[in-house]
Amino acid sequence: MRKLATTLAAVLLASLLLASIASPVLADTDLTVGGLAIIAHTGGDPILVRSGPGYQYAVVGHAGEGDIVTVSDGPIQGDDGNPWYQISNEALTGYVFADFLVLPENAPAHPQVQAQALAVSSGGGGYAATVAGTGGDGVRLRDGANTDAAILLVIPEAATVQVLGDPQPAGGDVWYPVSYDGSTGYMAGAYLGSQGAVKEATTVSTAAKPLTFAAGTHVQVSGTGEDALRIRADAGADAGIIGHAPAGAVLQVVDGPATDGAGNAWYQIDYDGLDGYVAADFLAWTDAAVSARKSGGAMLTTESVAAPAAPAPAASAPASNPDAGAAVVAFAMQYAGYPYVWGGTSPSGFDCSGFTLYVTRHVLGVNIGRTTDDQINAGVAVDASDLQPGDLVFFQNTYQPGVSHVGIYIGGGQMISAVSEQRGVAVINIWDGFWGPRYYGARRV
Secondary structure (H helix, E strand, O other): OHHHHHHHHHHHHHHHHHHHOOOOOOOOOOOOOOOEEEEOOOOOOOEEEEOOOOOOOOEEEEEOOOOEEEEEEEEEEOOOOOEEEEEEOOOOEEEEEHHHEEOHHHOOOOHHHHHHHHHHHHOOOOEEEEEOOOOOOOEEEEOOOOOOOOEEEEEOOOOEEEEOOOOEEEOOEEEEEEEEOOEEEEEEHHHEEEEOOOOHHHOOOOOOOOOOOOOOOEEEEOOOOOOOEEEEOOOOOOOOEEEEEOOOOEEEEEEEEEEOOOOOEEEEEEEOOEEEEEEHHHEEEOOOOOOOOEEOOEEOOOOOOOOOOOOOOOOOOOOOOHHHHHHHHHHHHOOOOOOEOOOOEEOOEEOHHHHHHHHHHHHHOOOOOOOHHHHOOOOEEEOHHHOOOOOEEEEEOOOOOOEEEEEEEEEOOEEEEEEEOOOEEEEEEOOOOOOHHHEEEEEEO
Protein backbone atom coordinates (compact mmCIF):
# COMPACT_ATOMS: atom_id res chain seq x y z
CA MET A 1 0.00 0.00 0.00
CA ARG A 2 2.82 2.37 0.88
CA LYS A 3 4.51 1.45 -2.40
CA LEU A 4 1.30 2.27 -4.35
CA ALA A 5 1.01 5.61 -2.59
CA THR A 6 4.62 6.42 -3.41
CA THR A 7 4.05 5.54 -7.07
CA LEU A 8 0.93 7.73 -7.29
CA ALA A 9 2.79 10.62 -5.68
CA ALA A 10 5.59 10.26 -8.20
CA VAL A 11 3.13 10.25 -11.10
CA LEU A 12 1.35 13.32 -9.71
CA LEU A 13 4.66 15.14 -9.25
CA ALA A 14 5.72 14.30 -12.81
CA SER A 15 2.41 15.58 -14.14
CA LEU A 16 2.82 18.87 -12.30
CA LEU A 17 6.35 19.26 -13.63
CA LEU A 18 5.21 18.57 -17.19
CA ALA A 19 2.39 21.09 -16.81
CA SER A 20 4.80 23.70 -15.59
CA ILE A 21 7.10 23.36 -18.61
CA ALA A 22 4.38 23.00 -21.28
CA SER A 23 4.63 25.44 -24.20
CA PRO A 24 2.64 28.61 -23.57
CA VAL A 25 -0.46 29.28 -25.65
CA LEU A 26 0.24 32.02 -28.20
CA ALA A 27 -3.34 33.19 -28.46
CA ASP A 28 -5.01 36.11 -26.73
CA THR A 29 -8.27 34.38 -25.78
CA ASP A 30 -9.62 37.54 -24.17
CA LEU A 31 -10.22 39.32 -27.47
CA THR A 32 -13.23 41.61 -27.40
CA VAL A 33 -16.11 41.00 -29.81
CA GLY A 34 -16.35 44.15 -31.89
CA GLY A 35 -12.73 45.02 -31.15
CA LEU A 36 -9.60 44.69 -33.24
CA ALA A 37 -7.00 41.95 -33.47
CA ILE A 38 -3.81 41.37 -35.42
CA ILE A 39 -2.95 38.27 -37.46
CA ALA A 40 0.32 37.01 -35.95
CA HIS A 41 2.61 33.99 -35.45
CA THR A 42 2.21 32.86 -39.07
CA GLY A 43 5.91 32.87 -39.87
CA GLY A 44 5.16 35.37 -42.61
CA ASP A 45 2.87 32.96 -44.46
CA PRO A 46 -0.81 33.59 -45.20
CA ILE A 47 -3.25 31.60 -43.10
CA LEU A 48 -6.54 30.04 -44.14
CA VAL A 49 -9.82 31.64 -43.10
CA ARG A 50 -12.59 29.03 -42.85
CA SER A 51 -16.37 28.98 -43.00
CA GLY A 52 -16.67 27.50 -39.50
CA PRO A 53 -14.69 26.97 -36.28
CA GLY A 54 -12.55 23.99 -37.25
CA TYR A 55 -10.13 22.65 -39.83
CA GLN A 56 -12.84 20.53 -41.42
CA TYR A 57 -14.64 23.63 -42.72
CA ALA A 58 -14.18 25.06 -46.21
CA VAL A 59 -11.59 27.74 -46.90
CA VAL A 60 -13.22 31.10 -47.69
CA GLY A 61 -10.08 33.21 -48.01
CA HIS A 62 -6.67 34.10 -46.65
CA ALA A 63 -5.23 36.52 -44.09
CA GLY A 64 -1.64 37.71 -43.90
CA GLU A 65 0.79 38.32 -41.07
CA GLY A 66 0.10 41.76 -39.61
CA ASP A 67 -3.41 42.19 -41.06
CA ILE A 68 -5.83 44.17 -38.91
CA VAL A 69 -9.20 42.41 -38.47
CA THR A 70 -12.38 42.95 -36.48
CA VAL A 71 -13.43 40.24 -34.03
CA SER A 72 -17.04 39.27 -34.81
CA ASP A 73 -17.56 36.33 -32.42
CA GLY A 74 -15.74 33.98 -30.06
CA PRO A 75 -13.90 32.34 -28.60
CA ILE A 76 -15.71 29.25 -29.88
CA GLN A 77 -14.44 25.77 -29.10
CA GLY A 78 -14.10 23.78 -32.29
CA ASP A 79 -14.60 20.04 -32.68
CA ASP A 80 -10.83 19.69 -32.29
CA GLY A 81 -11.04 21.29 -28.84
CA ASN A 82 -9.17 24.43 -29.95
CA PRO A 83 -10.51 27.99 -29.53
CA TRP A 84 -11.57 29.81 -32.72
CA TYR A 85 -12.70 33.36 -33.45
CA GLN A 86 -14.89 34.70 -36.19
CA ILE A 87 -13.11 37.67 -37.80
CA SER A 88 -13.91 40.06 -40.62
CA ASN A 89 -12.33 42.74 -42.76
CA GLU A 90 -13.35 44.51 -45.96
CA ALA A 91 -12.67 41.39 -48.02
CA LEU A 92 -14.20 38.47 -46.11
CA THR A 93 -15.73 37.03 -42.95
CA GLY A 94 -14.71 33.68 -41.50
CA TYR A 95 -13.05 31.76 -38.68
CA VAL A 96 -9.41 31.70 -37.59
CA PHE A 97 -7.65 29.50 -35.05
CA ALA A 98 -7.09 31.66 -31.95
CA ASP A 99 -3.32 31.04 -31.90
CA PHE A 100 -3.04 33.30 -34.97
CA LEU A 101 -4.73 36.30 -33.31
CA VAL A 102 -3.29 38.76 -30.81
CA LEU A 103 -4.39 42.04 -29.29
CA PRO A 104 -2.92 45.10 -31.05
CA GLU A 105 -0.58 45.87 -28.17
CA ASN A 106 0.83 42.33 -28.37
CA ALA A 107 1.49 42.32 -32.12
CA PRO A 108 5.07 41.07 -32.60
CA ALA A 109 7.55 42.69 -34.98
CA HIS A 110 4.93 44.85 -36.67
CA PRO A 111 5.22 48.26 -35.00
CA GLN A 112 3.53 50.18 -37.80
CA VAL A 113 0.55 47.81 -37.88
CA GLN A 114 0.38 47.88 -34.11
CA ALA A 115 0.40 51.67 -34.14
CA GLN A 116 -2.46 51.80 -36.64
CA ALA A 117 -4.56 49.39 -34.61
CA LEU A 118 -3.83 51.24 -31.37
CA ALA A 119 -4.83 54.48 -33.05
CA VAL A 120 -8.15 52.98 -34.04
CA SER A 121 -8.69 51.58 -30.55
CA SER A 122 -7.69 54.72 -28.66
CA GLY A 123 -9.53 57.18 -30.89
CA GLY A 124 -9.20 60.87 -30.32
CA GLY A 125 -9.19 64.04 -32.33
CA GLY A 126 -8.99 67.76 -31.94
CA TYR A 127 -5.35 68.17 -32.95
CA ALA A 128 -3.39 69.44 -35.92
CA ALA A 129 -1.32 67.18 -38.18
CA THR A 130 0.67 67.50 -41.37
CA VAL A 131 0.40 65.56 -44.63
CA ALA A 132 3.54 63.50 -45.26
CA GLY A 133 4.83 60.55 -47.28
CA THR A 134 2.97 61.33 -50.53
CA GLY A 135 6.11 61.92 -52.59
CA GLY A 136 4.94 65.46 -53.30
CA ASP A 137 1.67 64.34 -54.90
CA GLY A 138 -0.61 65.22 -51.99
CA VAL A 139 -3.34 63.07 -50.49
CA ARG A 140 -6.96 62.79 -51.59
CA LEU A 141 -9.67 64.04 -49.25
CA ARG A 142 -12.77 61.87 -49.71
CA ASP A 143 -16.36 62.13 -48.53
CA GLY A 144 -16.21 58.69 -46.91
CA ALA A 145 -13.71 56.39 -45.23
CA ASN A 146 -12.89 54.22 -48.26
CA THR A 147 -11.37 54.42 -51.73
CA ASP A 148 -14.83 54.19 -53.31
CA ALA A 149 -15.84 57.54 -51.82
CA ALA A 150 -15.88 60.66 -53.98
CA ILE A 151 -12.74 62.81 -54.07
CA LEU A 152 -13.40 66.26 -52.65
CA LEU A 153 -9.96 67.76 -53.24
CA VAL A 154 -6.25 66.98 -53.00
CA ILE A 155 -4.42 68.16 -49.87
CA PRO A 156 -0.82 69.15 -50.72
CA GLU A 157 2.26 67.57 -49.16
CA ALA A 158 3.23 69.26 -45.85
CA ALA A 159 -0.17 70.98 -45.54
CA THR A 160 -1.70 71.16 -42.06
CA VAL A 161 -5.04 69.46 -41.42
CA GLN A 162 -7.24 69.38 -38.33
CA VAL A 163 -8.02 65.86 -37.13
CA LEU A 164 -11.64 65.85 -36.01
CA GLY A 165 -12.26 62.48 -34.42
CA ASP A 166 -11.72 58.75 -34.19
CA PRO A 167 -9.94 56.95 -37.04
CA GLN A 168 -11.77 54.16 -38.84
CA PRO A 169 -10.36 50.94 -40.36
CA ALA A 170 -11.52 50.14 -43.90
CA GLY A 171 -10.05 48.25 -46.84
CA GLY A 172 -6.84 47.49 -44.97
CA ASP A 173 -6.26 51.20 -44.28
CA VAL A 174 -6.96 53.51 -41.39
CA TRP A 175 -8.93 56.66 -42.28
CA TYR A 176 -9.04 59.92 -40.33
CA PRO A 177 -11.83 62.52 -40.37
CA VAL A 178 -10.09 65.83 -41.05
CA SER A 179 -10.83 69.37 -42.16
CA TYR A 180 -8.73 71.36 -44.61
CA ASP A 181 -9.29 74.70 -46.28
CA GLY A 182 -12.97 74.75 -45.33
CA SER A 183 -13.67 71.20 -46.49
CA THR A 184 -14.33 68.20 -44.24
CA GLY A 185 -13.76 64.58 -45.22
CA TYR A 186 -11.55 61.52 -44.73
CA MET A 187 -7.90 60.89 -45.58
CA ALA A 188 -5.77 57.74 -45.37
CA GLY A 189 -3.90 57.59 -42.07
CA ALA A 190 -0.72 56.39 -43.78
CA TYR A 191 -0.21 59.98 -44.95
CA LEU A 192 -0.86 61.62 -41.60
CA GLY A 193 2.59 62.78 -40.54
CA SER A 194 3.62 64.76 -37.48
CA GLN A 195 0.77 65.29 -35.06
CA GLY A 196 0.28 67.84 -32.31
CA ALA A 197 -1.09 66.84 -28.90
CA VAL A 198 -1.21 63.13 -29.71
CA LYS A 199 0.41 60.25 -27.84
CA GLU A 200 3.45 58.61 -29.38
CA ALA A 201 1.69 55.24 -29.19
CA THR A 202 -0.99 56.41 -31.61
CA THR A 203 1.34 57.89 -34.21
CA VAL A 204 0.77 56.16 -37.54
CA SER A 205 4.00 55.37 -39.30
CA THR A 206 4.31 56.22 -42.98
CA ALA A 207 6.65 53.29 -43.55
CA ALA A 208 5.47 50.74 -46.09
CA LYS A 209 4.06 47.55 -44.67
CA PRO A 210 6.70 44.83 -44.98
CA LEU A 211 5.69 42.23 -47.53
CA THR A 212 7.34 38.97 -48.50
CA PHE A 213 6.10 38.02 -51.96
CA ALA A 214 8.69 35.81 -53.62
CA ALA A 215 9.26 35.79 -57.36
CA GLY A 216 6.64 33.60 -59.01
CA THR A 217 4.01 34.25 -56.33
CA HIS A 218 0.51 35.10 -57.53
CA VAL A 219 -0.96 38.25 -55.99
CA GLN A 220 -4.37 39.88 -56.23
CA VAL A 221 -5.16 43.58 -56.56
CA SER A 222 -6.73 44.41 -53.19
CA GLY A 223 -7.70 47.46 -51.15
CA THR A 224 -8.38 49.76 -54.11
CA GLY A 225 -12.16 49.71 -53.79
CA GLU A 226 -13.52 49.61 -57.32
CA ASP A 227 -10.51 51.52 -58.69
CA ALA A 228 -7.95 49.93 -61.00
CA LEU A 229 -4.33 49.68 -59.86
CA ARG A 230 -1.86 51.66 -61.95
CA ILE A 231 0.99 49.70 -63.51
CA ARG A 232 4.08 51.88 -63.92
CA ALA A 233 7.25 51.70 -65.97
CA ASP A 234 9.44 51.81 -62.86
CA ALA A 235 9.22 51.60 -59.07
CA GLY A 236 7.81 54.96 -58.00
CA ALA A 237 4.74 57.18 -58.22
CA ASP A 238 6.55 59.51 -60.63
CA ALA A 239 7.14 56.75 -63.20
CA GLY A 240 5.00 56.64 -66.32
CA ILE A 241 1.71 54.73 -66.29
CA ILE A 242 1.84 51.86 -68.79
CA GLY A 243 -1.41 50.12 -67.88
CA HIS A 244 -4.02 49.31 -65.26
CA ALA A 245 -5.06 46.15 -63.42
CA PRO A 246 -8.70 46.13 -62.25
CA ALA A 247 -9.64 45.41 -58.64
CA GLY A 248 -9.42 41.65 -58.03
CA ALA A 249 -7.08 40.97 -60.96
CA VAL A 250 -4.42 38.32 -60.32
CA LEU A 251 -0.80 39.15 -61.22
CA GLN A 252 2.48 37.26 -60.96
CA VAL A 253 5.41 38.68 -59.01
CA VAL A 254 8.60 38.95 -61.10
CA ASP A 255 10.87 40.72 -58.63
CA GLY A 256 10.91 42.93 -55.54
CA PRO A 257 10.19 44.56 -53.32
CA ALA A 258 11.97 47.73 -54.47
CA THR A 259 11.77 50.91 -52.40
CA ASP A 260 11.26 54.36 -53.93
CA GLY A 261 12.59 57.66 -52.60
CA ALA A 262 9.57 58.08 -50.30
CA GLY A 263 10.15 54.68 -48.68
CA ASN A 264 7.22 52.97 -50.42
CA ALA A 265 7.52 49.35 -51.55
CA TRP A 266 6.90 48.27 -55.16
CA TYR A 267 6.84 44.92 -56.91
CA GLN A 268 7.71 44.14 -60.50
CA ILE A 269 4.83 42.05 -61.85
CA ASP A 270 3.65 40.33 -64.99
CA TYR A 271 0.01 40.87 -65.93
CA ASP A 272 -0.65 38.47 -68.78
CA GLY A 273 2.31 39.74 -70.79
CA LEU A 274 2.37 43.32 -69.46
CA ASP A 275 5.50 43.81 -67.35
CA GLY A 276 5.65 46.74 -64.91
CA TYR A 277 5.64 47.88 -61.30
CA VAL A 278 2.78 48.21 -58.81
CA ALA A 279 2.52 49.54 -55.25
CA ALA A 280 2.97 46.74 -52.71
CA ASP A 281 0.26 48.13 -50.41
CA PHE A 282 -2.43 47.01 -52.88
CA LEU A 283 -1.37 43.39 -53.25
CA ALA A 284 -2.61 40.32 -51.40
CA TRP A 285 -1.51 36.70 -51.70
CA THR A 286 -3.67 34.33 -53.73
CA ASP A 287 -3.42 30.86 -55.22
CA ALA A 288 -5.67 31.79 -58.17
CA ALA A 289 -4.44 31.76 -61.76
CA VAL A 290 -3.14 34.96 -63.37
CA SER A 291 -6.00 36.95 -64.88
CA ALA A 292 -6.37 37.42 -68.62
CA ARG A 293 -5.77 41.03 -69.55
CA LYS A 294 -8.80 42.41 -71.34
CA SER A 295 -9.99 45.58 -73.00
CA GLY A 296 -13.67 45.97 -73.79
CA GLY A 297 -14.17 42.28 -73.03
CA ALA A 298 -11.47 41.05 -75.41
CA MET A 299 -7.96 39.78 -74.75
CA LEU A 300 -5.31 42.33 -75.65
CA THR A 301 -3.27 41.02 -78.55
CA THR A 302 -0.96 42.59 -81.10
CA GLU A 303 -3.86 42.66 -83.55
CA SER A 304 -6.29 44.26 -81.10
CA VAL A 305 -3.95 47.13 -80.25
CA ALA A 306 -3.43 48.19 -83.83
CA ALA A 307 -4.67 51.57 -85.03
CA PRO A 308 -7.92 52.54 -83.31
CA ALA A 309 -11.06 53.43 -85.16
CA ALA A 310 -10.82 56.77 -86.96
CA PRO A 311 -12.80 59.73 -85.63
CA ALA A 312 -15.76 61.11 -87.49
CA PRO A 313 -14.34 62.96 -90.53
CA ALA A 314 -15.10 66.57 -91.40
CA ALA A 315 -16.81 67.32 -94.68
CA SER A 316 -14.44 70.24 -95.20
CA ALA A 317 -11.77 72.12 -93.31
CA PRO A 318 -13.55 74.09 -90.58
CA ALA A 319 -13.12 77.79 -90.17
CA SER A 320 -11.18 78.80 -87.08
CA ASN A 321 -12.53 81.22 -84.49
CA PRO A 322 -9.48 82.94 -82.99
CA ASP A 323 -11.48 84.67 -80.29
CA ALA A 324 -13.07 81.43 -79.06
CA GLY A 325 -9.76 79.57 -79.23
CA ALA A 326 -7.95 82.30 -77.30
CA ALA A 327 -10.69 82.25 -74.64
CA VAL A 328 -10.36 78.48 -74.25
CA VAL A 329 -6.56 78.74 -73.88
CA ALA A 330 -6.75 81.65 -71.42
CA PHE A 331 -9.27 79.80 -69.24
CA ALA A 332 -7.28 76.56 -69.38
CA MET A 333 -3.93 78.17 -68.53
CA GLN A 334 -5.16 79.44 -65.17
CA TYR A 335 -5.25 75.80 -64.00
CA ALA A 336 -1.60 75.07 -64.77
CA GLY A 337 -0.14 73.32 -61.74
CA TYR A 338 -3.48 72.00 -60.44
CA PRO A 339 -3.45 68.34 -59.31
CA TYR A 340 -4.10 65.29 -61.43
CA VAL A 341 -6.75 62.95 -60.01
CA TRP A 342 -7.90 59.82 -61.82
CA GLY A 343 -11.56 60.37 -62.73
CA GLY A 344 -11.43 64.05 -61.67
CA THR A 345 -13.51 66.70 -63.46
CA SER A 346 -13.04 69.77 -61.24
CA PRO A 347 -10.27 72.02 -59.88
CA SER A 348 -10.03 69.64 -56.93
CA GLY A 349 -8.31 67.33 -59.41
CA PHE A 350 -8.54 66.60 -63.17
CA ASP A 351 -7.75 63.70 -65.41
CA CYS A 352 -7.06 64.47 -69.07
CA SER A 353 -10.60 64.23 -70.46
CA GLY A 354 -12.07 65.67 -67.27
CA PHE A 355 -9.94 68.78 -67.80
CA THR A 356 -10.97 69.29 -71.44
CA LEU A 357 -14.63 68.71 -70.52
CA TYR A 358 -14.43 71.28 -67.70
CA VAL A 359 -12.76 73.94 -69.88
CA THR A 360 -14.98 73.61 -72.96
CA ARG A 361 -18.14 73.49 -70.88
CA HIS A 362 -17.26 76.71 -69.03
CA VAL A 363 -15.93 78.66 -72.04
CA LEU A 364 -17.99 77.38 -74.95
CA GLY A 365 -21.06 76.13 -73.11
CA VAL A 366 -20.96 72.73 -74.85
CA ASN A 367 -20.78 69.19 -73.56
CA ILE A 368 -18.12 67.24 -75.44
CA GLY A 369 -18.59 64.04 -73.40
CA ARG A 370 -16.68 62.62 -70.48
CA THR A 371 -14.16 60.25 -72.10
CA THR A 372 -11.62 60.43 -74.89
CA ASP A 373 -13.86 58.04 -76.86
CA ASP A 374 -16.65 60.65 -76.63
CA GLN A 375 -14.48 63.66 -77.29
CA ILE A 376 -12.76 62.25 -80.39
CA ASN A 377 -16.12 62.65 -82.12
CA ALA A 378 -16.88 66.17 -80.84
CA GLY A 379 -16.71 69.11 -83.23
CA VAL A 380 -14.92 68.64 -86.55
CA ALA A 381 -11.59 67.11 -87.52
CA VAL A 382 -8.53 69.32 -87.97
CA ASP A 383 -5.36 68.47 -89.87
CA ALA A 384 -2.11 68.71 -87.93
CA SER A 385 -0.91 71.42 -90.32
CA ASP A 386 -3.96 73.56 -89.44
CA LEU A 387 -3.85 73.40 -85.64
CA GLN A 388 -5.10 76.53 -83.89
CA PRO A 389 -5.07 77.48 -80.18
CA GLY A 390 -8.10 75.94 -78.47
CA ASP A 391 -8.20 72.77 -80.60
CA LEU A 392 -8.39 69.43 -78.82
CA VAL A 393 -5.39 67.19 -79.59
CA PHE A 394 -5.55 63.42 -79.09
CA PHE A 395 -2.95 60.71 -78.51
CA GLN A 396 -3.10 56.92 -78.73
CA ASN A 397 -1.47 54.01 -76.87
CA THR A 398 -0.16 56.12 -73.98
CA TYR A 399 -1.10 53.88 -71.04
CA GLN A 400 -3.61 51.62 -72.76
CA PRO A 401 -4.42 50.72 -76.39
CA GLY A 402 -6.44 53.14 -78.48
CA VAL A 403 -7.10 56.86 -78.03
CA SER A 404 -6.12 57.39 -74.41
CA HIS A 405 -5.10 61.03 -73.88
CA VAL A 406 -6.38 64.48 -74.81
CA GLY A 407 -5.15 68.02 -74.28
CA ILE A 408 -5.81 71.60 -75.43
CA TYR A 409 -3.50 73.02 -78.09
CA ILE A 410 -2.10 76.42 -77.06
CA GLY A 411 0.13 77.12 -80.08
CA GLY A 412 3.83 76.72 -80.78
CA GLY A 413 3.61 72.93 -80.83
CA GLN A 414 2.47 72.81 -77.21
CA MET A 415 -0.65 71.78 -75.29
CA ILE A 416 -1.93 72.15 -71.76
CA SER A 417 -3.21 68.91 -70.27
CA ALA A 418 -3.78 66.98 -67.06
CA VAL A 419 -0.69 64.82 -67.56
CA SER A 420 -0.01 62.66 -64.49
CA GLU A 421 -0.04 62.55 -60.70
CA GLN A 422 3.54 63.81 -60.67
CA ARG A 423 3.12 66.73 -63.11
CA GLY A 424 -0.56 67.60 -62.65
CA VAL A 425 -1.96 70.07 -65.20
CA ALA A 426 1.06 71.12 -67.27
CA VAL A 427 2.21 72.51 -70.60
CA ILE A 428 4.04 69.96 -72.75
CA ASN A 429 5.43 69.66 -76.28
CA ILE A 430 3.10 67.53 -78.39
CA TRP A 431 5.91 66.62 -80.81
CA ASP A 432 8.52 65.45 -78.29
CA GLY A 433 9.93 61.91 -78.22
CA PHE A 434 7.02 60.52 -76.23
CA TRP A 435 3.97 62.41 -77.48
CA GLY A 436 4.96 62.91 -81.12
CA PRO A 437 4.88 59.22 -82.11
CA ARG A 438 1.56 58.86 -80.31
CA TYR A 439 -0.20 61.85 -81.90
CA TYR A 440 -3.53 60.72 -83.29
CA GLY A 441 -5.54 63.74 -84.43
CA ALA A 442 -7.31 66.95 -83.47
CA ARG A 443 -10.85 68.28 -83.22
CA ARG A 444 -12.19 71.84 -83.25
CA VAL A 445 -15.28 72.37 -81.11
